Every structure is written in structure tokens, then in C-alpha cells.
Amino acid sequence: MLALLLTPALAAEPSIPFSRYELPNGLQVILLEDHALPQVVVDLWYKVGSKDEVAGRSGFAHLFEHLMFMGTLRLPGSGFDRVMEAQGGWNNAWTMQDATNYYDVGPPQLLETFLWMEADRMQQLDEAMTQAKLDLQRDVVRNERRQGNEDQPYGMVEIELDTALFPAGHPYAHSVIGTHEDLQAASVGDVTGFFNTWYVPNNASLVVAGDFDPAQAKVWVERYFGTLERKELPARAAPEPVRTVQKASVTITDQVDFPQLNLFWHGPSAYQAGDAELTLAADLLGAGESSRLYRRLVDGGLAQEVQVFQYGLQYGGIFGVTVLPMEGVTVEEVERVVQEELTRLANEAPSAAEMERLQNQHAIATYQSLEPLQNRAESLNRYWAYTGTPEWLGKDVARFTAVDAPRLSASVSEWLKPAAASRIVVLPEEKKP
Amino acid sequence: MIPVLLSVLLAVAPASARTKKPAAPPPPPPVEAPVPPPDPLATMPTVGEARPFVPPTPEVGALSNQVPVWVLPSPKLPIFSLVLYVPRGSQLDAPGKEGTAALAMEVMGRGAGERDSAAFSAEVERRGLSISRDAGPDGAWVALSGPTEQLQAGLDLLADFVLRPQFAGIEVKKARELLLAGLQSNLDEPGYVASRTGLSLYWGPAHPYGRPADGTQAGLKKIGAVDLKKWHKAAWSATGATLAVAGAVTKEQVLPMLDARFGAWKAGKDVKVDVPAAPVHDREAIYIVDAPGSAQTGFYVAFPGLAQFAPPEVATKMGTIALGGTFTSRLNALLREEKGYTYGVRAAMESRRHGGTLLVRTRIRADVTAEAMVDLVAQLDKITAGIDEAELKKAQGAARQDVVEVLETQAGVAGAYVDYLALGRPPGALAAELTSYGAVRIDEVTSAMALYSRQHAVFVLVGDRALIEPKLREKGFVDLAVVTPP
CATH class of the missing domain: 3.30.830.10 (Metalloenzyme, LuxS/M16 peptidase-like)
Structure with missing residues (x-):
């Protein structure tokens, strides 16, 4: 059906032209030239995330991410931010289960500085680490947890989710943000140990993107990153695949006016079989006003909103459905509709019109995601981290266009059995007089 | 680490000392210890000048x-x-x-x-x-x-x-x-x-x-x-x-x-709606919305601001960025990076057609709400004296980069253009705005920020009243009123 609607211009594979090489110390280097606007992006992806935390140190990978901005011997204090902001640059970072990603954005004249600063902290962040820095960022991260989870309506579902799905000891059995207790327990020794173990060139990939001269960039990359030492990485055994949830039902209370239903299943790993199918299934059920659950629940007057997602990770995935019922509608009522629609989708292949909608919406979303330079830089690193090569955009598009209606249904049947879900319900706290 | 120069001196010193023995035969030429290559990371590179950039014209x-x-x-x-x-x-x-x-x-x-x-x-x-x-x-x-x-x-x-x-x-x-x-x-x-x-x-x-x-x-x-x-x-x-x-x-x-x-879409009645000026707030007013059990207090501080493109818009924009528009801005540097009270704080201009506000927003750990309030008002007072050259340069760079990033996406371009059009700006407005960022002077920023007296501001704090009110009063914030959201 896709070809009926799309001309070759849009149906053609989108591309991100780049070149790549590897330094002798194992650092992956990817150069993405684009002179459309006067800006550059340096995106550094480290293959370390919350899955690599040891017991009793939940939240540490993310806390460490904050400490990466606290200065080195050569560039102490807030120098990292100060220097780049002085020229119009900015930066940010994020941590997830599998990875930590740092990116610097700014005008082209900052490129050499970006590269120097990233290499500087990759080489010697540990030598300038202090208890005061750790204490300060620990406070900031605990504030982040308060803002994003504890004081955020329904924000604790994200915290409950990990233990509901994964068994104790599994790399994903704790939240990325961590507990207050574990954050409090982190020491300077933990910081330097983590740094020396994981923040090494052979565990990272560097994308340089934007308005720059590749020959000059190569010289700078070699100069600043070339002397960093490769180190042996600890063996990381993949956990046994998990298909059974740990808690079939969890109920929590929150300062909210409406209850909320959350259903979570184990899903396929990122970029693996079933991932594209369940991503499209999530769209079929919950993306847009013509999606099945929107029509039945929201348009049907039973719910305020419905969200459906497939979140693929390295060692598995999470498929989730969240429904906020209308006043007077119970979570049981909306749950019945969700399960009916899942059963229907498992038993009956979607219509041709639905597949057309899914494919076209996915195609346009892919193109729109390629507009910001930083998105493109991060995509190349993500492909490298999950598939072993940054040259994967074409395959990524192809795996979605290859999903037909029977395959989509078969994946729903395989992964989203009604009894296989973990159900997390949020109930409003009793109102105080 | 041993500094490079010192390590070279240590390496050559022993060989020099041995040449002082008088009776010995002439020594063989000293074997030079390998000189380590200079540390390429020893010095941060200097940053070059920004290249001129003229945004495209529609x-x-x-x-x-x-x-x-x-x-x-x-x-x-x-x-x-x-x-x-x-x-x-x-x-x-x-x-x-x-x-x-x-x-x-x-x-x-x-x-x-x-x-x-x-x-x-x-x-x-x-x-x-x-x-x-x-x-x-x-x-x-x-x-x-x-x-x-x-x-x-x-x-x-x-x-x-x-x-x-x-x-x-x-x-x-x-x-x-x-x-x-x-x-x-x-x-x-x-x-x-x-x-x-x-x-x-x-x-x-x-x-x-x-x-x-x-x-x-x-x-x-x-x-x-x-x-x-x-x-x-x-x-x-x-x-x-x-x-x-x-x-x-x-x-x-x-x-x-x-x-x-x-093309045949008809004109309608040119509806004129009276949009009066904002009321004058002549004393610092602090309002609390009670949210029992909150782990944080939400802050919303509104100062009298500017309508869209009303002068001195560019100077005020630079002062606002210095106050709370970037990570190293005064408020974020103090309340997050020095005190650890918050995950972040931001100041921004919210300009509408007929008026505007300068807003400061943050979420502060509940138990240090009063302490953060003291720091916040001190910074708000201080910004009325203006900013320094380094802050101005930083603000100019941030504003320029914002324009570049608007141009990255088609939705960003269409949204910006329609705003310019609605206000009767010429097609070269984006380029002119970029030029005006570079031209603004520090004395203009100082004059603009001098107007932001907190006597005219409205403070709204959403938090656990039982926890935060007594401490606020202890710190001297006594003009407090409890309100409910409209």
C-alpha cells in the first residue's frame, strides 16, 4: 500500500552521509559534514548506563553523568560550561539503561574547543574529583528525582516499573534515577572507579557533525583523543532473556484527581526481531486520533488520554499502555477495552488502510527527525551502539516497510498476551480536609 | 602527573653530573633520555572569531x-x-x-x-x-x-x-x-x-x-x-x-x-479588543498556593515586561539571558550549581502583543524554600545594576545560536515567520534581529535591567504551606497571602 500513496521522492531511503574510522585506542570516530547552517555538534556516546551499576548504587551512572561537568585539573570548576557558553555554545547529556550520551552544540569556531574539552575530561576527570563535588551533584540529582517523579503526577510509575518487570539482579531491575538511599551511599571512590572502568576510548563513539572541514577535524581528533589509553573492559555477560513479569499487579497512591491504568509487557530488544512490529502496533493502538484505542477510549468518552509505546533496549524491551480514565470511569472498564483491542489485533490482521497510515506516519516521522543536526549525530551513535555500525538508517527504514499486517498481528500475539502483563494502577490519595 | 618541563630536566640531570670527574677518560657522548612528546591536552586551544552569518530571507x-x-x-x-x-x-x-x-x-x-x-x-x-x-x-x-x-x-x-x-x-x-x-x-x-x-x-x-x-x-x-x-x-x-x-x-x-x-477567503470585521496595560504592583507581593506534602516548592515570579518587539527588547533579552537564560547564568549557577537547591532555574521574557512579563521559574527543595528565596531576591536586586562584558558576550552568543537552531527545522522557520508577519515586520527581520544582538551595548542593558525592581513583581509559591510559611516569615518575608488557583 505504501507505493500507492508515496512517490519515489519520499519512498526513497533517507540518508545521513558520513565517514568513519577508528583510532588505535579503539575510539570510534564518525564525521557528518553539513554546511547548511553555521553550527557544529560533538556527540559522545559511552556504552555504560544504569545496567552497569553494582548492587546498592542505583542511580550512579546518571549521578556520574552530572559529575562529568564539575571540572578537571586543566579546566576546573564550571569551566566546561563557561568556556563554551562564552561563545554561544551549550551542552547537555542524558543517561539511560544502556548508555550515557553527551553533546555539545555551538558555532563552528568552537569545534576544536569541544574536542579538547571532551578529551580532557575523558582523560583525567578522576584526578579532580572531590567529596564536595559529589555532595553537590547528589543534591541536584535528588532534586531531579523529586521534580520528575515524586512531585510529578503519576511520576512514581516509572520507578515501580523496573521491579515489576525484571527479577532482582537483572541489569534493568532498578530505575535509572535511583533511590535516595543509594545516591546517598555513593562515594568518591565509586566515582573514580566507575570513571576508570567505563570512560575509556574503546567504550565510546564520537560524532563530529555540521559546518567543519573534515581534514582539520581529523587532525584535532587525533591530537586530542589519540593519546588516551585503551583499557580492558570488564566482561559483561548478557542476562538470561526475561519473558515473565515479576509483579502481576501493583497499586500505588498519588496526589492526583484521577486514577491511572498502566499495563507493561516484556517486549523485543532494540533493533531485533519484533521491535519494528511492536513499534507499529503501538502506533496502531495509540498514535493519532484515528488510532484504535483513541477511537474507543478517548473518542468513546471513557478516557482523557491514552499512550502506547514499545521501548527496545539491549537486553530486552518494554511495551506499555497507559490510560487516564474520565471521571467516573474505572480502571477496570478501560482495561477491558485495552485487552479486547489487543486480543483483536492478535487475532485479526490490521486493514490495508491502517497499514497505509502506519507506514506513512512512520516515514514522515523519520524525515522530520533528521532535520536537527544533533538528532542526526545521535542517531549515528545509537546505530553504532545497538547494531555495531552507524550505517544503519537504510536498514532501519527497510525493517519498518517490511512489516506487513500478518507480521504485526503475529508479534502482538507472541508478546502481548493478556496474562503476561504487569498492571500498575495509581489511585488518588484521600483528599485532606 | 609530572609537568612536561620538569620531567625533561630530571631525565637529563644525571648525565650532566657525571662529566665533573677529572681523572676519568672522556666519557662517551651522553645517551639522551627520550623526551616525551608534549602533552597535546596541556593547553586549551584558543577560540577563533565567529564567521558572519546572514539568515535567509523568505x-x-x-x-x-x-x-x-x-x-x-x-x-x-x-x-x-x-x-x-x-x-x-x-x-x-x-x-x-x-x-x-x-x-x-x-x-x-x-x-x-x-x-x-x-x-x-x-x-x-x-x-x-x-x-x-x-x-x-x-x-x-x-x-x-x-x-x-x-x-x-x-x-x-x-x-x-x-x-x-x-x-x-x-x-x-x-x-x-x-x-x-x-x-x-x-x-x-x-x-x-x-x-x-x-x-x-x-x-x-x-x-x-x-x-x-x-x-x-x-x-x-x-x-x-x-x-x-x-x-x-x-x-x-x-x-x-x-x-x-x-x-x-x-x-x-x-x-x-x-x-x-x-484567495477568496473574506475579510471580517476588524474586531478591536481592549487590552489594558498591566496593573501596577507597587509592593513585593508573595502568594502561596498550599500543596501539602510537596517535596518541592514551585516558584513563578513575574516582573512587568515588554510587548513583542517593544524597545528595549534586545537589551532586556541580553539581561534576561544573563540572569537565567543559560546553564551558567547567575540564578542557575547559584541555586543549582553552588547551593544544590534545585534541578534548574530559568528566566525568560514572555512578550505578547500588548504587554509582557519577565518570568523566573524554578522548583526548589521544600525544606530550603526560604533560603532559596533569600538568594533569589538578592540576585534579582543585583541584576538591576546591570551585567558585565563577559555576560553580554555570552548572551549575544546564546541569542545568535537560538536563531540558528530555529532555522534547523521547517516548523521552526514557519512559526517564526508567521510571528514576524503578524507584527508587520519586514522579510529581513530575522537578519536585522541578529545584527541588533551584536550591536547592543552594555549601558543599554544596564538601563533596561534597572527597571526590574522586585517591588513591582508578583511571587507565587506552590508548596507545603505548613513547612514553608514559618521559615519565610523568619527570613523577613511577612507580606504573604494564601490563594487558590483560578
Whole structure:
């Protein structure tokens, strides 16, 4: 059906032209030239995330991410931010289960500085680490947890989710943000140990993107990153695949006016079989006003909103459905509709019109995601981290266009059995007089 | 680490010492210890000068009915983004029927032309298109985006949306129920509560900018299809409408397409709504919204600000960025990076057509609310004395980079252009704005920021009153009032 609607211009594979090489110390280097606007992006992806935390140190990978901005011997204090902001640059970072990603954005004249600063902290962040820095960022991260989870309506579902799905000891059995207790327990020794173990060139990939001269960039990359030492990485055994949830039902209370239903299943790993199918299934059920659950629940007057997602990770995935019922509608009522629609989708292949909608919406979303330079830089690193090569955009598009209606249904049947879900319900706290 | 120079000296010293023995035969030439290469990371590179940058200028056209159109062709990706704006929004909401514009915009997408709600959304989504819409106090807008090959079909749907909405009774009822539920849910969110309360307290509950654009429980319940049709007729006329398009299109392609659908769109009555000046707040007023058990206190601080593009807009923008517009800004550096009280704090200008505010927003750990308040007001007082050269340079760079990033996406370009058009700015406005960033002087920033006395500000704190109020009083903040959100 896709070809009926799309001309070759849009149906053609989108591309991100780049070149790549590897330094002798194992650092992956990817150069993405684009002179459309006067800006550059340096995106550094480290293959370390919350899955690599040891017991009793939940939240540490993310806390460490904050400490990466606290200065080195050569560039102490807030120098990292100060220097780049002085020229119009900015930066940010994020941590997830599998990875930590740092990116610097700014005008082209900052490129050499970006590269120097990233290499500087990759080489010697540990030598300038202090208890005061750790204490300060620990406070900031605990504030982040308060803002994003504890004081955020329904924000604790994200915290409950990990233990509901994964068994104790599994790399994903704790939240990325961590507990207050574990954050409090982190020491300077933990910081330097983590740094020396994981923040090494052979565990990272560097994308340089934007308005720059590749020959000059190569010289700078070699100069600043070339002397960093490769180190042996600890063996990381993949956990046994998990298909059974740990808690079939969890109920929590929150300062909210409406209850909320959350259903979570184990899903396929990122970029693996079933991932594209369940991503499209999530769209079929919950993306847009013509999606099945929107029509039945929201348009049907039973719910305020419905969200459906497939979140693929390295060692598995999470498929989730969240429904906020209308006043007077119970979570049981909306749950019945969700399960009916899942059963229907498992038993009956979607219509041709639905597949057309899914494919076209996915195609346009892919193109729109390629507009910001930083998105493109991060995509190349993500492909490298999950598939072993940054040259994967074409395959990524192809795996979605290859999903037909029977395959989509078969994946729903395989992964989203009604009894296989973990159900997390949020109930409003009793109102105080 | 041993510094490079010292390590070289240590390496050669022993060989030099051995040459002092008189009776010994001449020694062989000393074997030079290998000199380690210089540490390439020893010195941070210097940063070069910024290259000149002139933003692109749009192609300019107009429909047969004189609706102006700006087009920025960008052939790199086969997609487009379009925004259609009318300068009438929730300011037209009748008293007691707050939320009319918001509800009307929601229902306009729920059945238009020959298609009912389900058929309309199915047709939009089937083609890979998306239509988003909203209304604020000054105006309403609809944005269309998707594959360029679907532009014609998308414009047909957009024309139905704008010119032929159905306003079916059942859809009005459904949308109203959703907006009411959404409003109730939003009131659980501390940031939303702070903004909604702050707007009302700063502008006044009857002011077009103080009334909540998303409505009130009482107002939404009174609005029927007749009200929505009336609002639509008044708001969605060609009078003052503006159009901007960006993407893989040219003016020659898109203008006839637009004209075929909107060229005969009629002008309407030029509705004039009185938007009075903001009330003068002559003493520092602190309002608390009680949120028992909150782990954090939400802050919303509103100062009298500037209308869109009103002077000294650029100087104020630079001062605001220095105060709280970047990570190393004064407020974030102090409250997050030095004290650890918050995950972040930001200051920004919120400028509307007829007035504006300078806003500071943050979420502070509940038990240090009073301490943070002391630090916050000290910084607010200090900024009235101006900023230094380094801060100005930083602010100029940040503002320039913002312009570059707006130009990255077609939606960003179309949104910016339609704003410029609505305010009667020339096609070179973006370039002129960029030039003005570089030209602003430090004394102009100092003069601009001198006006931001906290005596004229409204402070709204959403938090656990039992925990925060006694400590605030201890710190000398005694002019406190407890309020509920409107």
C-alpha cells in the first residue's frame, strides 16, 4: 500500500552521509559534514548506563553523568560550561539503561574547543574529583528525582516499573534515577572507579557533525583523543532473556484527581526481531486520533488520554499502555477495552488502510527527525551502539516497510498476551480536609 | 602527573653530573633520555572569531485577498511545514465563557467539510500529514506538515478546517468533557498551578492575559456550539491573517495552491479588543498556593515586561539571558550549581502583543524554600545594576545560536515567520534581529535591567504551606497571602 500513496521522492531511503574510522585506542570516530547552517555538534556516546551499576548504587551512572561537568585539573570548576557558553555554545547529556550520551552544540569556531574539552575530561576527570563535588551533584540529582517523579503526577510509575518487570539482579531491575538511599551511599571512590572502568576510548563513539572541514577535524581528533589509553573492559555477560513479569499487579497512591491504568509487557530488544512490529502496533493502538484505542477510549468518552509505546533496549524491551480514565470511569472498564483491542489485533490482521497510515506516519516521522543536526549525530551513535555500525538508517527504514499486517498481528500475539502483563494502577490519595 | 618541563630536566640531570670527574677518560657522548612528546591536552586551544552569518530571507507573496505569504524553500528533505495565523484568540472569549477559543480550536479538527470527526482525522493521518492547532490571548494558529507530495491534499484538508468546520453538537460535547478533565488533571501539576495562578495575579483575573486561555470549569460548561460558531466567525477571517511555508516547495508552486483555497477567503470585521496595560504592583507581593506534602516548592515570579518587539527588547533579552537564560547564568549557577537547591532555574521574557512579563521559574527543595528565596531576591536586586562584558558576550552568543537552531527545522522557520508577519515586520527581520544582538551595548542593558525592581513583581509559591510559611516569615518575608488557583 505504501507505493500507492508515496512517490519515489519520499519512498526513497533517507540518508545521513558520513565517514568513519577508528583510532588505535579503539575510539570510534564518525564525521557528518553539513554546511547548511553555521553550527557544529560533538556527540559522545559511552556504552555504560544504569545496567552497569553494582548492587546498592542505583542511580550512579546518571549521578556520574552530572559529575562529568564539575571540572578537571586543566579546566576546573564550571569551566566546561563557561568556556563554551562564552561563545554561544551549550551542552547537555542524558543517561539511560544502556548508555550515557553527551553533546555539545555551538558555532563552528568552537569545534576544536569541544574536542579538547571532551578529551580532557575523558582523560583525567578522576584526578579532580572531590567529596564536595559529589555532595553537590547528589543534591541536584535528588532534586531531579523529586521534580520528575515524586512531585510529578503519576511520576512514581516509572520507578515501580523496573521491579515489576525484571527479577532482582537483572541489569534493568532498578530505575535509572535511583533511590535516595543509594545516591546517598555513593562515594568518591565509586566515582573514580566507575570513571576508570567505563570512560575509556574503546567504550565510546564520537560524532563530529555540521559546518567543519573534515581534514582539520581529523587532525584535532587525533591530537586530542589519540593519546588516551585503551583499557580492558570488564566482561559483561548478557542476562538470561526475561519473558515473565515479576509483579502481576501493583497499586500505588498519588496526589492526583484521577486514577491511572498502566499495563507493561516484556517486549523485543532494540533493533531485533519484533521491535519494528511492536513499534507499529503501538502506533496502531495509540498514535493519532484515528488510532484504535483513541477511537474507543478517548473518542468513546471513557478516557482523557491514552499512550502506547514499545521501548527496545539491549537486553530486552518494554511495551506499555497507559490510560487516564474520565471521571467516573474505572480502571477496570478501560482495561477491558485495552485487552479486547489487543486480543483483536492478535487475532485479526490490521486493514490495508491502517497499514497505509502506519507506514506513512512512520516515514514522515523519520524525515522530520533528521532535520536537527544533533538528532542526526545521535542517531549515528545509537546505530553504532545497538547494531555495531552507524550505517544503519537504510536498514532501519527497510525493517519498518517490511512489516506487513500478518507480521504485526503475529508479534502482538507472541508478546502481548493478556496474562503476561504487569498492571500498575495509581489511585488518588484521600483528599485532606 | 609530572609537568612536561620538569620531567625533561630530571631525565637529563644525571648525565650532566657525571662529566665533573677529572681523572676519568672522556666519557662517551651522553645517551639522551627520550623526551616525551608534549602533552597535546596541556593547553586549551584558543577560540577563533565567529564567521558572519546572514539568515535567509523568505520569498514574499500575497493571496488575491491580500493575505501575506512568506515562503522559505528548503529542498533537502521532501517535507514541508505551514502555519496560518489569525490575530484573534481568547481575547474574544466572552466574560463567563472562558475557554471558548480553546474549545473552538479543538472542535474545528473534529469534523470539517464533508468529513465527520473520524473521517477527517483518518484522512489526515492516512496521508502522513498532521494538523495541530491552538489559541492564545492574542491569536489562533493552525499548523500543517507532512510530505511535500501531499501538499495539495493537505491544503484541501486545511481549507476545510479553517473555512468549513462542522461544530457538530456531539463533538462539542465530547471536546468539552475532554477539556474539563484535562483542566482538572493539570491542576495536579505544580508548574501548571504556579503559571495559572501567577498569570491571574499579575494581570488580574479579568484581563485578557490574566484569564486562562484554556478556560475555567465554570466557563467551559456554559459554552455551546452557537458560541463556538460565533467565535469562529469573528476570529477566522482573512483580516490580519498571515501565512508562512517552509520546506521542499517554492513560492511559484505553493502560492497558486494557497490562492485557490484561501484567495477568496473574506475579510471580517476588524474586531478591536481592549487590552489594558498591566496593573501596577507597587509592593513585593508573595502568594502561596498550599500543596501539602510537596517535596518541592514551585516558584513563578513575574516582573512587568515588554510587548513583542517593544524597545528595549534586545537589551532586556541580553539581561534576561544573563540572569537565567543559560546553564551558567547567575540564578542557575547559584541555586543549582553552588547551593544544590534545585534541578534548574530559568528566566525568560514572555512578550505578547500588548504587554509582557519577565518570568523566573524554578522548583526548589521544600525544606530550603526560604533560603532559596533569600538568594533569589538578592540576585534579582543585583541584576538591576546591570551585567558585565563577559555576560553580554555570552548572551549575544546564546541569542545568535537560538536563531540558528530555529532555522534547523521547517516548523521552526514557519512559526517564526508567521510571528514576524503578524507584527508587520519586514522579510529581513530575522537578519536585522541578529545584527541588533551584536550591536547592543552594555549601558543599554544596564538601563533596561534597572527597571526590574522586585517591588513591582508578583511571587507565587506552590508548596507545603505548613513547612514553608514559618521559615519565610523568619527570613523577613511577612507580606504573604494564601490563594487558590483560578
